[in-house]
Amino acid sequence: MNIINEWYAKDTSKKIRAVMKSKGEAGEHLCTNPPYGYMKDPDNKKRWIVDGEAAEIVKRIFALCLDGYGPSQIARILKEDSVITPTIHFQQIGRATRNAPPDNG
Numbered sequence: 001m002n003i004i005n006e007w008y009a010k011d012t013s014k015k016i017r018a019v020m021k022s023k024g025e026a027g028e029h030l031c032t033n034p035p036y037g038y039m040k041d042p043d044n045k046k047r048w049i050v051d052g053e054a055a056e057i058v059k060r061i062f063a064l065c066l067d068g069y070g071p072s073q074i075a076r077i078l079k080e081d082s083v084i085t086p087t088i089h090f091q092q093i094g095r096a097t098r099n100a101p102p103d104n105g
Helices: 002-025 052-066 071-080 086-092
Strands: 038-040 048-050
Touching: 038 052, 052 071, 052 086
Parallel strands: none
Antiparallel strands: 038 048
């Protein structure tokens, strides 16, 4: 019985990996929630559009990284400039979040 269960789990895993690979090769998104800097298109839920406010922060982070700043330095710079965290941004635009907003006070 255990061997059959193991085969079933292995077969399911192969099928899931094959589906994810084909979706990726077809240019489809592999997750349902868009990353910070993007939002779902109100007209087409499978399409992501740029979230202007968050995109500016992402561009700034990228520029700081190119200037040679590390993650801790970038975080300190953003905190000094009172930039809100992604969790707080998601809550402000009405997107559900799992995490509680950090206490930056």
